[in-house]
Amino acid sequence: MPTDTASKAHAMEPDCSCDLMVVGAGMAGMAAALFASSRGLSVAQAGALGGIDFSTGMLDLLGMHPVEELHAVDNPWQGLEALRRDEPHHPYGLVPDADVRAAFEDFTAFLAEAGLPYDGYADRNARVLTSLGTVKPTYRAPCSMWPGVQAMERKLPCLIIDFIGLKGFSGRQIVEVRGPEWPGLRSVRIPFPGCAGELYPEHLAWSLTEMDVVDWLAESVAEHVQDAQAVGFPAVLGPYAAPASTASSTASVGAASSGLYDVIARLRERLGVEIFEIPTMPPSIAGLRLRAAFETFLPGRGVRIYPQKRVAEWERTDNGGFRFHIAGAGEGDIEAVVEARGAILAGGRFFGKGLTADRHAVHEPLFGLPVLQPKHRDEWHREDFFDARGHPLNRTGVEVDARLRPLSENGHPAFPNLFAAGSILANQDWMRAKCGAGLAIATAYAAVQSYQNSLS
Amino acid sequence: MTKALKPDAARVLIIGGGVTGTGVARDLALRGIPSLLVEKRDLAAGASGGNHGLLHSGARYVGSDPEAARECMEESALLKRLAPHCIEDTKGLFVAVPGDDEHYIAEFPDLCAKVGLPAKELDPKTAMAMEPHLARDVIAAYEVRDGTIDPFMLCLDNISHACSLGAQMLRNTKVTALNVEGGAIRTVSLHNEKTGDELVIEPELVINASGAWAGIVADMAGAPLSVVHSQGTLVITQDRLSARVVNRLRMASDADILVPGGSVSILGTTSVRIDDPDDCRPTVEEVDRMLDDAIAMVPILETTRYIRAYAGVRPLVADTNGDANGDGDSNGGDRSVSRGYTLKDHASQGVANFITITGGKLTTFRYMAEKAGDLACRKLKVDVPCRTRTEPLPPSDAGRWTDPRLGARTWVDRAEEGDVILCECEMVSGRVVDSMMQEMAQDSKLSALSALNIRSRVGKGPCQGCFCGPRVTAHLYDEGWLEADRGLDELKEFVGRRWRGKAPILWGVPLQQAELQEALLCGMLELERKP
Numbered sequence: 001m002p003t004d005t006a007s008k009a010h011a012m013e014p015d016c017s018c019d020l021m022v023v024g025a026g027m028a029g030m031a032a033a034l035f036a037s038s039r040g041l042s043v044a045q046a047g048a049l050g051g052i053d054f055s056t057g058m059l060d061l062l063g064m065h066p067v068e069e070l071h072a073v074d075n076p077w078q079g080l081e082a083l084r085r086d087e088p089h090h091p092y093g094l095v096p097d098a099d100v101r102a103a104f105e106d107f108t109a110f111l112a113e114a115g116l117p118y119d120g121y122a123d124r125n126a127r128v129l130t131s132l133g134t135v136k137p138t139y140r141a142p143c144s145m146w147p148g149v150q151a152m153e154r155k156l157p158c159l160i161i162d163f164i165g166l167k168g169f170s171g172r173q174i175v176e177v178r179g180p181e182w183p184g185l186r187s188v189r190i191p192f193p194g195c196a197g198e199l200y201p202e203h204l205a206w207s208l209t210e211m212d213v214v215d216w217l218a219e220s221v222a223e224h225v226q227d228a229q230a231v232g233f234p235a236v237l238g239p240y241a242a243p244a245s246t247a248s249s250t251a252s253v254g255a256a257s258s259g260l261y262d263v264i265a266r267l268r269e270r271l272g273v274e275i276f277e278i279p280t281m282p283p284s285i286a287g288l289r290l291r292a293a294f295e296t297f298l299p300g301r302g303v304r305i306y307p308q309k310r311v312a313e314w315e316r317t318d319n320g321g322f323r324f325h326i327a328g329a330g331e332g333d334i335e336a337v338v339e340a341r342g343a344i345l346a347g348g349r350f351f352g353k354g355l356t357a358d359r360h361a362v363h364e365p366l367f368g369l370p371v372l373q374p375k376h377r378d379e380w381h382r383e384d385f386f387d388a389r390g391h392p393l394n395r396t397g398v399e400v401d402a403r404l405r406p407l408s409e410n411g412h413p414a415f416p417n418l419f420a421a422g423s424i425l426a427n428q429d430w431m432r433a434k435c436g437a438g439l440a441i442a443t444a445y446a447a448v449q450s451y452q453n454s455l456s
Numbered sequence: 457m458t459k460a461l462k463p464d465a466a467r468v469l470i471i472g473g474g475v476t477g478t479g480v481a482r483d484l485a486l487r488g489i490p491s492l493l494v495e496k497r498d499l500a501a502g503a504s505g506g507n508h509g510l511l512h513s514g515a516r517y518v519g520s521d522p523e524a525a526r527e528c529m530e531e532s533a534l535l536k537r538l539a540p541h542c543i544e545d546t547k548g549l550f551v552a553v554p555g556d557d558e559h560y561i562a563e564f565p566d567l568c569a570k571v572g573l574p575a576k577e578l579d580p581k582t583a584m585a586m587e588p589h590l591a592r593d594v595i596a597a598y599e600v601r602d603g604t605i606d607p608f609m610l611c612l613d614n615i616s617h618a619c620s621l622g623a624q625m626l627r628n629t630k631v632t633a634l635n636v637e638g639g640a641i642r643t644v645s646l647h648n649e650k651t652g653d654e655l656v657i658e659p660e661l662v663i664n665a666s667g668a669w670a671g672i673v674a675d676m677a678g679a680p681l682s683v684v685h686s687q688g689t690l691v692i693t694q695d696r697l698s699a700r701v702v703n704r705l706r707m708a709s710d711a712d713i714l715v716p717g718g719s720v721s722i723l724g725t726t727s728v729r730i731d732d733p734d735d736c737r738p739t740v741e742e743v744d745r746m747l748d749d750a751i752a753m754v755p756i757l758e759t760t761r762y763i764r765a766y767a768g769v770r771p772l773v774a775d776t777n778g779d780a781n782g783d784g785d786s787n788g789g790d791r792s793v794s795r796g797y798t799l800k801d802h803a804s805q806g807v808a809n810f811i812t813i814t815g816g817k818l819t820t821f822r823y824m825a826e827k828a829g830d831l832a833c834r835k836l837k838v839d840v841p842c843r844t845r846t847e848p849l850p851p852s853d854a855g856r857w858t859d860p861r862l863g864a865r866t867w868v869d870r871a872e873e874g875d876v877i878l879c880e881c882e883m884v885s886g887r888v889v890d891s892m893m894q895e896m897a898q899d900s901k902l903s904a905l906s907a908l909n910i911r912s913r914v915g916k917g918p919c920q921g922c923f924c925g926p927r928v929t930a931h932l933y934d935e936g937w938l939e940a941d942r943g944l945d946e947l948k949e950f951v952g953r954r955w956r957g958k959a960p961i962l963w964g965v966p967l968q969q970a971e972l973q974e975a976l977l978c979g980m981l982e983l984e985r986k987p
Binding site: 133135164165170172356380386436 | 874955
């Protein structure tokens with residue numbers, strides 16, 4: 001029997017009719033919306049807070065394989081080849097290298113246009129410094145972090161700046177951990193100009209949209225630079241990459257203000273050394289910048305975004321498409337109805353709520369798709385959190401056919417026009433293989449391609 | 457606690473930093489006998505920190521063990537007077553639901569009366585009104601004098617008082633040999649598991665207060681003690697579900713006590729025989745079994761959010777009362793073993809200066825320490841009476857941060873300029889962390905994160921260390937407590953310990969939280985690659 005809400009939604013005029021509905025606003029959802037709109041499809045997108053907010057901004061392709069050997073991947077393309085051989089069911093097996101490369105190129109080209117340029121090597125991973133002092137391999141890093149990659153590679157004399165009151169970021173820790181192999185590394189803790197008490201990355205980033213504050217910061221740092229050839233800051237050097245004047249009207253900026261790369265250019269000029277950022281603990285500005293770039297620039301490409309809104313329910317339309325109910329603010333509220341000829345499910349895993357779990361089983365809550373999973377909860381996790389093999393639950397997810405269509409219980413695609421992308425896919429452990437962004441981007445690309453092929 | 461150590465000044469070596477060992481240290485200190493307490497991990501790291509924190513009225517044992525019931529009744533009344541700061545006098549309910557043994561329900565008031573234990577019959581409606589989360593079909597209810605007690609604060613206050621009177625303590629220090637010669641322990645070899653330091657001391661008397669490890673320690677002196685290990689698992693809810701302790705009115709079984717503690721509630725407990733106390737860890741199976749059972753008494757337990765599970769090991773000593781069955785297959789078997797304490801003089805086994813005090817209950821720890829102290833005095837030929845029966849337990853600086861309210865209060869009332877909140881779930885600030893580090897100065901660089909977790913609320917909130925772990929680590933580096941890559945080891949150890957308790961309750965929101973933690977620590981920070 002239809003619920004009140006469902007019948008209400010049934011009666012609603014669609015707010016939007018489009019080719020493709022993207023369910024999910026994380027990296028995969030954003031990538032799918034981007035790729036689909038680039039191919040001339042009309043797109044709607046909805047999704048609650050996505051993993052993108054918790055991203056460090058780095059785009060990993062494949063950082064570790066085999067994970068149980070804790071083996072860092074140097075050449076990610078060779079790594080992918082080995083991964084496809086060792087794990088035939090891994091979703092990377094569904095996307096040929098040429099498409100992975102094309103997907104990364106399109107994705108980073110869009111971000112560069114949005115003011116977030118990326119850098120990286122053609123065929124090897126870069127090693128990036130983390131806030132813990134560990135080093136992680138990644139394929140593409142924001143240009144704001146790139147001089148740090150080079151400074152570490154060349155072991156240049158380098159200074160890490162740390163602000164009193166910024167939690168979870170200790171320059172001293174980075175120096176203590178990395179010092180043995182990078183003797184020229186120093187750190188200094190300074191007050192952030194004009195701020196005291198607890199500092200929040202977002203506040204610091206916004207305050208640096210004032211050039212006066214940037215100059216003030218440069219003055220506080222200048223005396224400490226000494227022999228350093230590069231100075232690393234926590235990633236707070238501006239909220240958004242593009243000058244705020246070109247950004248969305250939601251940006252609450254008054255007077256003329258500067259973007260990330262204006263801040264970096266000014267600091268470089270004032271201090272006479274290379275400047276780079278080190279990602280802070282999530283939610284980090286680097287992730288917020290990514291989300292802002294998509295939310296600001298995708299609508300201009302024809303994507304109808306329902307930001308921070310969840311898809312509550314769906315029904316089939318007479319012509320085989322979907323009607324999606326976009327949840328409103330209150331319990332049971334429906335804000336809008338979207339009709340779409342096809343859909344990509346990119347809702348992420350548990351944190352993104354693309355998957356849910358109760359005491360007995362894992363579910364895919366929106367379509368009720370079968371989820372590949374261990375039989376019993378005591379097989380979900382290993383005894384040791386850091387067990388190199390990763391937890392079996394990490395590999396649960398939605399199984400798809402070669403065209404990335406989720407399978408129903410009978411092993412056939414659940415719907416001819418429903419596709420899945422990103423971390424919701426089964427048979428992968430992005431957290432251990434360090435392939436989250438790459439998996440999202442590559443499978444979103446392939447899912448969009450499959451969908452487009454299905455239309456012709 | 458910051459005085460330079462002089463282990464040779466100690467006449468008595470106490471093994472074990474749980475509530476019994478720290479209680480003995482204080483008992484002896486008040487009698488003027490200097491002791492050294494060694495603990496292989498940290499205070500309250502075993503069963504003392506792995507129980508409900510229930511100050512038993514004794515009513516739970518009126519059917520199975522009237523003597524233990526009487527001890528609990530007397531000791532809980534005493535502790536409410538002597539250590540009120542560690543106690544919340546919540547009162548308790550015993551409630552029965554349809555299907556519970558009617559014979560036991562009928563017998564309960566008489567059993568209480570026989571022990572002299574006050575139990576006030578309540579109309580079920582009254583009980584359900586007093587505790588709204590109780591099942592709506594309660595058929596019988598009694599009010600008793602249960603309360604709750606903070607075992608971490610208790611251990612910290614005990615040892616702080618003892619150390620202020622001349623006792624000494626070494627944590628992370630394991631006994632590796634009890635060297636017996638001529639019918640007595642002549643030397644004891646100690647090994648610091650963190651620094652690798654070795655130490656040999658020559659105590660006059662050794663008191664084995666190592667709880668579940670008592671049999672292992674006794675074996676080292678060639679004085680076997682038959683100890684069986686009964687693991688009990690408990691789960692913590694995110695919210696406090698009752699004002700009072702809620703007991704199931706039936707013979708002791710799994711999942712029949714729900715104990716409030718600060719802002720949470722604790723449900724327990726199981727009884728599962730394990731071979732090695734070091735293998736103690738809560739399991740999915742035990743948690744599920746408990747929830748399936750307990751929802752009959754408190755239905756919201758099916759849907760409420762959990763923070764973590766944990767487990768402790770009850771040492772059940774077979775050869776004292778002679779009533780431990782050897783099979784251990786059934787819960788009834790272990791539950792029928794006396795929960796009374798065991799005081800063993802190993803002189804009968806040819807080791808004159810060796811005592812074991814184990815078993816018993818959190819509620820009766822003081823009484824056990826008194827009995828051990830009395831025996832120690834006889835052996836040392838010292839004639840000083842016990843003073844813990846009358847001397848209040850002074851609150852200590854070391855113990856105060858275990859109070860879940862203090863972090864927030866301190867922050868709100870008198871946050872210092874420049875201070876920051878490191879543990880946002882429980883509002884523990886950087887200055888509070890600094891004060892605890894200074895308090896433990898002598899060996900605070902070892903297992904600092906885990907030590908802070910025992911001494912405060914750090915890591916005990918819903919994030920379970922996901923954010924506070926890296927934040928506290930960064931802070932400890934900034935303040936110079938950590939060097940080289942030691943902090944990464946600490947963080948791994950801390951997260952690994954918290955994980956043991958989290959893994960069994962990972963569904964719903966806690967699973968989302970755990971995924972975020974793995975995405976952060978492994979996906980982004982590659983901490984699993986730290987050797």
